[in-house]
Amino acid sequence: MDVIISFFKDYVAWLSLPKIWITDIIEILIIAFVIYHVIRWVKQTRAWMLLKGLIVLLGLWFVATILNLDVIIYIFYKSINVGIIALIIIFQPEFRKALEKLGQNNIMTPIFYFSDSKDKNERFSNESLNAIVKATFQLAKTKTGALVVIEKDVTLYDFEKTGIAIDSLVSSQLLINIFEHNTPLHDGAVIIRGNRIAAATCYLPLSDNMQISKDLGTRHRAAVGISEASDSLTIIVSEETGKVSIAMGGTLIRNVDGDYLKSQLVAMQNRVADVKKIKLWKRRFKPGKDNIQANNQSNVTDKQVNRWKEDEHERKVD
Numbered sequence: 518m519d520v521i522i523s524f525f526k527d528y529v530a531w532l533s534l535p536k537i538w539i540t541d542i543i544e545i546l547i548i549a550f551v552i553y554h555v556i557r558w559v560k561q562t563r564a565w566m567l568l569k570g571l572i573v574l575l576g577l578w579f580v581a582t583i584l585n586l587d588v589i590i591y592i593f594y595k596s597i598n599v600g601i602i603a604l605i606i607i608f609q610p611e612f613r614k615a616l617e618k619l620g621q622n623n624i625m626t627p628i629f630y631f632s633d634s635k636d637k638n639e640r641f642s643n644e645s646l647n648a649i650v651k652a653t654f655q656l657a658k659t660k661t662g663a664l665v666v667i668e669k670d671v672t673l674y675d676f677e678k679t680g681i682a683i684d685s686l687v688s689s690q691l692l693i694n695i696f697e698h699n700t701p702l703h704d705g706a707v708i709i710r711g712n713r714i715a716a717a718t719c720y721l722p723l724s725d726n727m728q729i730s731k732d733l734g735t736r737h738r739a740a741v742g743i744s745e746a747s748d749s750l751t752i753i754v755s756e757e758t759g760k761v762s763i764a765m766g767g768t769l770i771r772n773v774d775g776d777y778l779k780s781q782l783v784a785m786q787n788r789v790a791d792v793k794k795i796k797l798w799k800r801r802f803k804p805g806k807d808n809i810q811a812n813n814q815s816n817v818t819d820k821q822v823n824r825w826k827e828d829e830h831e832r833k834v835d
């Protein structure tokens with residue numbers, strides 16, 4: 518009898534759940550969060566293909582182990598170290614992007630908020646904002662291709678270095694002139710920092726996002742590329758169609774109108790006083806389906822980018 522009781526005691530003890538502390542829950546949440554983001558990252562990059570390849574290799578290794586194929590197993594073990602180093606080298610750009618994104622994340626901002634980040638007041642004046650919008654639509658009217666990157670918190674100095682320094686106040690005339698065909702500065706991108714055009718003819722990184730429409734060329738791909746590498750907002754004027762698009766947070770919104778562009782720039786301007794104005798304007802302005810997301814924002818945040826993504830999905834342009 519004692520044996521049976523002790524068996525059941527042991528059995529029940531084995532079945533009972535261990536005590537769960539608050540730290541365990543926190544740990545589970547952190548691990549779940551990390552796994553979720555790793556899976557998302559893997560799906561958005563070339564790593565997805567690689568993962569499929571790895572699963573096939575793992576299957577082969579499994580079969581080799583069951584069938585005791587010693588030579589194959591030996592080769593597998595010998596290749597693991599080389600394989601890991603090769604993966605790090607091949608996926609260096611993706612790792613870099615992922616770490617940069619982590620650094621840009623809003624969660625980190627209060628922790629690593631150094632004083633070298635820009636003044637949190639107005640990013641650029643209303644004059645600059647109007648000049649940018651005016652130039653964009655003038656260029657669009659004449660189907661003049663243009664690429665304008667507006668810097669936010671992440672410095673674009675590395676990309677600025679690839680171009681020709683301008684360092685001049687933003688004006689619509691200057692922007693139009695820069696992108697004029699057959700002029701020395703028209704190729705590549707303009708970078709705007711605050712109220713100044715920092716540089717022209719800048720080379721931007723091309724996005725390897727496979728979801729970008731095939732009928733878009735390198736200008737649009739470069740815009741998405743810089744928006745993946747930074748928190749900037751990029752305006753693209755298509756030479757082919759004269760349509761205006763914007764890229765931010767890895768998302769491309771095509772065929773935007775002046776009101777939409779203006780509202781995005783106002784949100785990016787970071788003016789405390791303007792937040793109230795936007796709200797008032799929002800009440801008066803009857804937004805079309807395409808503008809709804811933009812006008813609900815008082816600042817460009819991850820939330821906004823997510824809404825853009827929904828917006829893009831709605832448009833089904835790509």
Ligand SMILES: Nc1ncnc2c1ncn2[C@@H]1O[C@H](COP(=O)(O)OP(=O)(O)OP(=O)(O)O)[C@@H](O)[C@H]1O
Pocket residue numbers: 662663664703704705706719720721722723732733734735736737738739754755756757758
């Ligand atoms: N990596 C880059 N960085 C900056 N500018 C670039 C880059 N790649 C291309 N461009 C600009 O885009 C121009 C080529 O545009 P392309 O026709 O390939 O693009 P697109 O997206 O089809 O745009 P469009 O609708 O204007 O034709 C180049 O002349 C150059 O000015």
